[in-house]
Amino acid sequence: xxxxxxxxxxxxxxxxxxxxxxxxxxxxxxxxxxxxxxxxxxxxxxxxxxxxxxxxxxxxxxxxxxxxxxxxxxxxxxxxxxxxxxxxxxxxxxxxxxxxxxxxxxxxxxxxxxxxxxxxxxxxxxxxxxxxxxxxxxxxxxxxxxxxxxxxxxxxxxxxxxxxxxxxxxxxxxxxxxxxxxxxxxxxxxxxxxxxxxxxxxxxxxxxxxxxxxxxxxxxxxxxxxxxxxxxxxxxxxxxxxxxxxxxxxxxxxxxxxxxxxxxxxxxxxxxxxxx
Ligand SMILES: [Zn+2]
Numbered sequence: 001x002x003x004x005x006x007x008x009x010x011x012x013x014x015x016x017x018x019x020x021x022x023x024x025x026x027x028x029x030x031x032x033x034x035x036x037x038x039x040x041x042x043x044x045x046x047x048x049x050x051x052x053x054x055x056x057x058x059x060x061x062x063x064x065x066x067x068x069x070x071x072x073x074x075x076x077x078x079x080x081x082x083x084x085x086x087x088x089x090x091x092x093x094x095x096x097x098x099x100x101x102x103x104x105x106x107x108x109x110x111x112x113x114x115x116x117x118x119x120x121x122x123x124x125x126x127x128x129x130x131x132x133x134x135x136x137x138x139x140x141x142x143x144x145x146x147x148x149x150x151x152x153x154x155x156x157x158x159x160x161x162x163x164x165x166x167x168x169x170x171x172x173x174x175x176x177x178x179x180x181x182x183x184x185x186x187x188x189x190x191x192x193x194x195x196x197x198x199x200x201x202x203x204x205x206x207x208x209x210x211x212x213x214x215x216x217x218x219x220x221x222x223x224x225x226x227x228x229x230x231x232x233x234x235x236x237x238x239x240x241x242x243x244x245x246x247x248x249x250x251x252x253x254x255x256x257x258x259x260x261x262x263x264x265x266x267x268x269x270x271x272x273x274x275x276x
Contacts, residue, residue: 004054004056004057004058005053005054005056005057005058005100005101005207006057006058006060006098006099006100007050007057007058007059007060007099007100007101007102007103007207008060008062008093008095008096008098008099008101008102008103008151009043009046009047009050009059009060009061009062009080009102009103009105010062010064010092010093010096010102010103010104010105010142011039011042011043011046011061011062011063011064011065011071011105011106012064012065012092012104012105012106012107012108012138012158013025013035013036013039013065013066013070013106014065014106014107014108014117014118014119014120014158015105015106015107015108015117015157015158015159015162015178015179016035016038016039016042016105016106016178016192016195017038017042017178017179017189017190017191017192017194017195017196018035018038018179018189018191018192018195019035019038019106019117019118019179019187019189020117020118020179020185020186020187020189021118021185021186022118022185025065025066025118027066027067027070036070036071036072037072037075038192039065039070039071039106040071040072040075040076041075041192041196042105042106042157042178042192042195042196042199043061043071043076043077043080043105044075044076044077044080044196045195045196045197045199045200045203046059046061046103046105046155046199046200046203047059047061047076047077047079047080048077048200048203049199049200049201049202049203049204049207050103050203050204050207051077051079052200052203052204053203053204053207053208054207058081059077059079059080059081060080060081060083060095060099061076061080061081061082061083062083062092062093062094062095063082063083063084063085064091064092064093065106067085067086068083068084068085068086068088069084069085069086071084083095090145090262091266092138092142093142093145093146096142096145096146096149096151097149097151099151100151100210101151101152101153101154101206101207101210102142102143102146102151102152102153102154103153103154103155103156103203103206104139104142104143104153104155104156104157104158104166105157105199106157106158107138107139107156107157107158107162107166108120108137108138108158108159108162109137109158109159109161109162109165109181110129110135110136110137110138110139110140110165111126111127111128111129111137112127112128112135113137113161113165115161115181115182115183115184116159116161116162116181116184117158117159117161117179117181117183117184117185117186117187118184118185119137119161119184121136121137121138121141122138122141122265122266122269123269123272123273124229125228125229125230125233125269125272125273126226126227126228126229126268126269126272127227127228127229127249128225128226128227129141129224129225129226129227129265130224130225130226131144131218131222131223131224131258131261132218132222132223133223133225134218136169137165139153139156139162139165139166139169139170140165140169140217141262141265143166143169143170143217144216144217144218144258144262145258145259145262146214147214147215147216147217147218148216148217148218148257148258148259150213150214151213151214152170152210152213152214153166153170153173153214154173154174154206154207154209154210155173155174155175155176155202155203155206156170156173156174156175156176157175157176157177157178157195157199157202158177158178158179159177159178159179159180159181159187160177160179160180160181161181162175162177163175163176163177169217170214172209173206174202174205174206174209176195176198176199176202178190178195178198178199179195216258217258218258218261219258220257221254221255221256221257222255222257222258222260222261223252223253223254223255224252224253224254224255224261224264224265225246225250225251225252226250226251226252226265226268227247227249227250228249228250228251228268228272229249230249231248231249233249233272234247234248234249234250234251234272236271236272237251237267237268237271237272238251239271240253240264240267240271242254251268
């Protein structure tokens with residue numbers, strides 16, 4: 001088998017089977033406490049799948065929802081390491097530059113996706129993110145960072161709109177649809193155990209199908225445009241030297257390369273979020 005393969009499993013919560021409404025993913029609610037068990041179970045299913053691909057695989061599980069402190073460490077498959085807490089480098093995909101492949105579990109559609117469960121992009125203050133004119137949600141933003149480092153995103157799970165968004169962005173990506181969106185706050189979902197079974201089955205196939213480094217989604221300098229939800233939210237980002245206002249709710253930044261663009265988008269969310 002050779003040198004151990006290292007795989008990043010980034011786990012968000014909105015796209016976990018059984019999750020449908022805001023309370024399901026909001027720390028402090030009884031629903032959240034139950035759903036973090038489901039989130040941990042889907043993460044463990046992906047780890048089992050990675051180990052089925054290669055017994056000596058190193059699975060790095062990155063907690064990627066809200067405060068980044070959701071996964072239950074003691075319940076996670078013991079063969080994985082857990083990345084928890086924030087702020088941290090590269091946000092949802094910490095360590096992506098060190099792995100052979102990335103897997104996104106429990107992801108959600110980008111802001112503006114119609115009929116998509118709990119869709120948004122990073123923070124509710126953001127209405128749209130465009131990099132060189134292309135609208136990207138969290139799937140695209142994170143996959144583009146991987147692609148910049150030559151790391152393919154091989155599997156994405158979530159609702160049916162997540163699968164469609166991933167396939168539109170990433171040629172050949174495997175998808176697992178654990179639920180069908182009936183609205184932004186409504187879904188018909190697989191049973192959590194069936195969702196885990198499908199993830200565990202799909203992961204080794206997706207890792208095996210990986211061939212070579214992906215073409216970068218965004219090469220060279222990247223112009224970032226972010227539409228905020230309200231006019232006042234477009235003001236704090238202007239504290240960043242070089243940030244321009246392009247409209248009542250739109251700011252623009254010319255980044256020298258994609259990793260800088262990625263960080264600027266995250267910074268705008270930090271600066272504009274509290275204003276909302
Ligand atoms: Zn989330």
